[in-house]
Amino acid sequence: MSILKEYALYFSPCMLFVMMSVVSCKTTATSTAEKNIVRDIKEVNAGEITAGKKHIAIVGATIIDGNGGEPIANGIVLINGNTIEAAGSAGKIDIPNDAERIDAQGMYILPGFIDSHFHLDNMHGLPALFLQHGVTSVRDPGAWMEAYDGERASGKMIPRLFLAGPHLDAPNPAYPYDAYIVRDSLEAVNVVERQINQGASVIKVYFRLSPALIHNVCTAAHKHGIPVTAHLEITEAMEAIECGLDGVEHITSFGLSLQSKREGEKYRQMVWADNNARKQGRYDVWSRININSKMADSVAGYLVRKGTFVSPTLGAFEYQPEKNNVDSTKLIAFNNMKAFTGKLKKAGVKIVLGSHSNIEYAELGWAFQREMELQVQSGMSNMQVIIAATMENARYFRIDHKLGSIEKGKIADLVLLKENPLQDIKAAYHIARVMFNGNWVP
Numbered sequence: 001m002s003i004l005k006e007y008a009l010y011f012s013p014c015m016l017f018v019m020m021s022v023v024s025c026k027t028t029a030t031s032t033a034e035k036n037i038v039r040d041i042k043e044v045n046a047g048e049i050t051a052g053k054k055h056i057a058i059v060g061a062t063i064i065d066g067n068g069g070e071p072i073a074n075g076i077v078l079i080n081g082n083t084i085e086a087a088g089s090a091g092k093i094d095i096p097n098d099a100e101r102i103d104a105q106g107m108y109i110l111p112g113f114i115d116s117h118f119h120l121d122n123m124h125g126l127p128a129l130f131l132q133h134g135v136t137s138v139r140d141p142g143a144w145m146e147a148y149d150g151e152r153a154s155g156k157m158i159p160r161l162f163l164a165g166p167h168l169d170a171p172n173p174a175y176p177y178d179a180y181i182v183r184d185s186l187e188a189v190n191v192v193e194r195q196i197n198q199g200a201s202v203i204k205v206y207f208r209l210s211p212a213l214i215h216n217v218c219t220a221a222h223k224h225g226i227p228v229t230a231h232l233e234i235t236e237a238m239e240a241i242e243c244g245l246d247g248v249e250h251i252t253s254f255g256l257s258l259q260s261k262r263e264g265e266k267y268r269q270m271v272w273a274d275n276n277a278r279k280q281g282r283y284d285v286w287s288r289i290n291i292n293s294k295m296a297d298s299v300a301g302y303l304v305r306k307g308t309f310v311s312p313t314l315g316a317f318e319y320q321p322e323k324n325n326v327d328s329t330k331l332i333a334f335n336n337m338k339a340f341t342g343k344l345k346k347a348g349v350k351i352v353l354g355s356h357s358n359i360e361y362a363e364l365g366w367a368f369q370r371e372m373e374l375q376v377q378s379g380m381s382n383m384q385v386i387i388a389a390t391m392e393n394a395r396y397f398r399i400d401h402k403l404g405s406i407e408k409g410k411i412a413d414l415v416l417l418k419e420n421p422l423q424d425i426k427a428a429y430h431i432a433r434v435m436f437n438g439n440w441v442p
């Protein structure tokens with residue numbers, strides 16, 4: 001970098017951008033110091049969410065804190081305004097006289113769920129429905145900010161909206177209406193600056209973006225303390241992460257990393273020629289993958305070393321065979337996707353939970369809970385899934401200082417379940433009440 005900086009004196013800014021984009025990511029990947037820029041990341045609708053004003057004591061529920069702490073039976077959670085004032089076992093916390101007591105005996109209280117992969121896709125009312133189902137924060141990894149105007153103006157209570165703006169892709173984009181086309185490094189930097197100015201709390205790159213441009217995007221976003229995530233399909237994941245990515249969306253993004261270069265190149269060229277080739281192609285790829293290979297081990301180890309967040313979105317790829325009609329390629333492929341997710345978690349990778357919001361095998365509004373079930377099927381413990389759904393996502397969003405767990409001083413986004421999710425993750429469907437910013441969700 002220092003040589004580059006010296007050269008910069010002799011070149012115009014445009015020349016410098018060109019030079020930077022041809023330098024291999026290995027030597028110029030964003031440094032940890034740059035990633036550590038602290039910024040108060042906010043939801044775009046922060047100013048529109050009413051703060052609770054009451055003093056409330058939720059009494060008797062088992063507290064599952066989202067941090068992986070030992071569950072606290074017969075707990076008390078005190079809420080003052082929109083803040084958690086105290087949380088712990090009944091014997092240790094005094095209930096102030098002015099507090100309204102809510103009897104939650106037999107229930108389970110968790111932090112509000114956080115969804116790192118929510119698409120609106122013009123489904124008016126879906127954010128409000130998710131909130132009623134316990135999802136208090138959503139992140140849309142690729143939609144114009146304006147797409148949410150209708151939801152925000154609806155007057156309904158909706159989750160905290162963490163938006164990316166359109167995802168960044170290159171010609172010809174897979175989703176033209178949700179994409180902003182980036183042609184060179186200057187355009188990449190400009191669009192990142194613009195989207196962050198508009199309130200983007202993450203930047204998402206799509207699969208046609210070259211590694212050099214991913215590097216430009218990451219450097220520009222990290223200067224503002226904003227994380228970058230990616231849907232990879234035709235860029236090898238480790239090569240892309242080396243360019244500075246903080247997270248990877250979709251377990252299928254690791255397809256290229258888990259097969260021979262020769263086979264992988266066939267797949268890349270197929271998708272390069274036709275975006276839609278990925279839809280069947282990814283099942284073909286994943287049906288051949290050996291998740292017990294050295295290749296798979298090294299990907300897992302690499303992700304642990306880099307601290308990369310992975311949002312598998314298994315629900316987006318789920319395949320359920322019908323009685324008389326079994327597509328064995330899809331069945332094997334989907335089982336491999338689940339097994340690889342479990343393998344990553346076992347290795348210590350930061351697995352988070354993203355629902356993809358509208359998926360084949362979940363009733364509308366319940367995709368988040370379906371993803372929880374699929375993560376359990378992949379071999380994660382119920383507790384690990386709850387952490388993925390709350391605190392790990394808060395870290396991924398960089399909002400863990402204020403959300404993601406039941407702790408003194410954090411914002412009162414809470415879910416009350418009627419049954420024990422540690423016993424059966426299906427309990428996440430049985431919502432008793434949801435608290436959002438200190439208010440009960442109607």
Ligand SMILES: [Zn+2]
Nearest residue numbers: 117119141356
């Ligand atoms: Zn998506």
